[in-house]
Amino acid sequence: MTQVKDRAYWFEKRETLQIEGRAFIDGAYVDACKGATFCSYSPIDGQPLATVAACTDADVNLAVAAARRSFNAGVWADLPPRERKAALLKWAALMQAHLEELALLESLDSGKPISDTTGGDLPGTIYCLEWFAELVDKVHGEVPAIDPQFFGTVTHQALGVVAAVVPWNYPLLMAAWKFSPALAAGNSVVLKPSEKSPLTALRIAGLALQAGIPAGVFNVVPGDGSVGRALSLHLDVDCIAFTGSGKVGRQIAANAASSNLKRVWLELGGKSANIVMADCPDIPRAAASAAAAIFANMGQICSAGSRLLVQRAVADELIAELIEAAKGYQPGHPLDPQSVTGSIIDRIQFEQVARYIDIGKREARLLAGGNALSLAGEGAYLEPTIFLADANARIANEEIFGPVLTVIVFDTLEEAIAIANQTEYGLAAAVWSSNIDTLRTATRALKAGTVWGNCYDELVDMNFPFGGFKESGNGRDNSAHALSKYTELKSTIIRCG
Incomplete structure (x- = not known):
């Protein structure tokens, strides 16, 4: 049995x-x-x-x-x-x-x-x-x-x-x-x-x-x-x-x-932008994906979609869907197979994230979460947290490495790309749109090592290299490109006659 x-x-x-x-x-x-x-x-x-x-x-x-x-x-x-x-x-x-x-x-x-x-x-x-x-x-x-x-x-x-x-x-x-x-x-x-x-x-x-x-x-x-x-x-x-x-x-x-x-x-590090245009083909799916992009693994992911950029015409609708989706990421005991998220790695990281939540409460509008939870002894557990903020807020530009999402409202694609590219990081990004020209323009203009269209980190495939632009690093993990990082090229030339 x-x-x-x-x-x-x-x-x-x-x-x-x-x-x-x-x-x-x-x-x-x-x-x-x-x-x-x-x-x-x-x-x-x-x-x-x-x-x-x-x-x-x-x-x-x-x-x-x-x-x-x-x-x-x-x-x-x-x-x-x-x-x-x-x-x-x-x-x-x-x-x-x-x-x-x-x-x-x-x-x-x-x-x-x-x-x-x-x-x-x-x-x-x-x-x-x-x-x-x-x-x-x-x-x-x-x-x-x-x-x-x-x-x-x-x-x-x-x-x-x-x-x-x-x-x-x-x-x-x-x-x-x-x-x-x-x-x-x-x-x-x-x-x-x-x-x-x-x-x-x-x-x-x-x-x-x-x-x-x-x-x-x-x-x-x-x-x-x-x-x-x-x-x-x-x-x-x-x-x-x-x-x-x-x-x-x-x-x-x-x-x-x-x-x-x-x-x-x-x-x-990373401070990746997830851009949702007004012509997004599926707002509920974009909201669910945005929640997963930041709240999975307690937000402790270098490529987490920690900035959600939403075009003004759909901002209210998407934020409502997002707040509902975030409820599915309440932490639980890690040894319970029903738990979707667990604990922060330790008290040091917990306190760092908590400090950023305090900063966010002073400089932005708290939409959801923001509280510590007591689940198991001395464990470090945090609610999934969502802020509505200005693009220049600290929580919108500094890597927090925890379950904290900053939502930023924009008007034009050009503005969204400028906001996405304004940090020193360039690890990942995404754009949601029904217009192929918008997708093509954005994916080319975004300064990031990985750019998703109408999804966020949904495909796990070793054929794609992973790494960043700017201060997100150099070189690439995964794919055949990674193998060359650990080799030297040698030219051998032999005279035959």
Whole structure:
């Protein structure tokens, strides 16, 4: 008889969950060199989850040395592409086999609803790894047409040691966006998960070894920002990929420049505009999409549609629909499969979002929400919040990273595009219209790495690159374009006669 996976099921499963908190270096779980640890607390209720190794420069040095040895020995980089592909696919299969364990661990560590981790985050992680695994043996070089006395090729070669520093909002998925293409290209990886959500990264490291990925090829060093700093300064790291805040991204770039000019790929913040024109083909659908764009994952999404720009003629109708749609995003206990949203990651982030709500109450009109909720002990829960504001308000221009939506009314398409483009960010945008010329004009003019038309972030497809313009970063995750970030181009020219 199949057991119903209700709240009681996940609570019972939590009681028997085994959690690994040690670092993973050179194919083994190890304590931090200095024996230091920190406690990982669950944002669900503020209760301790695990004792985690607090790595320092010494641990970073060991992990990078292991990655360098494995790369130089060719145990991974020199494998035939089909063998790398097979190992990565086996790793993905092991994640699938452990999906419930990993999903529960992710929910406990990040406050996400179990329905999100089982239905989105883990399947997305596995899909990403499988996609790049399948790409491994389908990438080809070039044979330029040159003087017949010569023979030449243009090939991609793995960089060497890749460091990945990833955030807490999608702990495993964001890690996969980095390590999947880096490993597929033949590199060795040192992964630094956020100290707020390190547990799934540590767990999958053991699965990588079980899948046949050689020791030293995939390492995980948990710890605070000093670990990321050490990786960004390390002279034997060839590339660092980072997703997080602009402040930290700038420091990583500066550290890379002051050390060995390692490659730096940054995916930073966003203040994305979702534009609804008066000729929107479906106002209720646009309102429902706008609510999902900001309130899903508690608004902790870099590409969240945090600014809703509405043409004046339909503003009242859309706002009414939006307020109704927002009611579907009231947070609930993350281990209840009926919950659509869960908790903010921790009290620090909760207080930052609360400060912006206070700012919004002073400079704008509160339309819905704005209150904290008490759901589970010391957990951090917030109502979905909607403000009507001027385009120049702080809450309309600064990244809040929480369930706070700013609605801005405009009159013309030109005005909407100007408002959309006025921030330093350029990660994502959307426009809703029945007029193909409006869609074409807007999608070309919006300064964003991803622009949706008559939808917002509804298609999950690894074929599309993800990244931003302006201060939202550089480079792209996902798609075949991401693979080239972790390779060097080599021109080889041979005289034949």
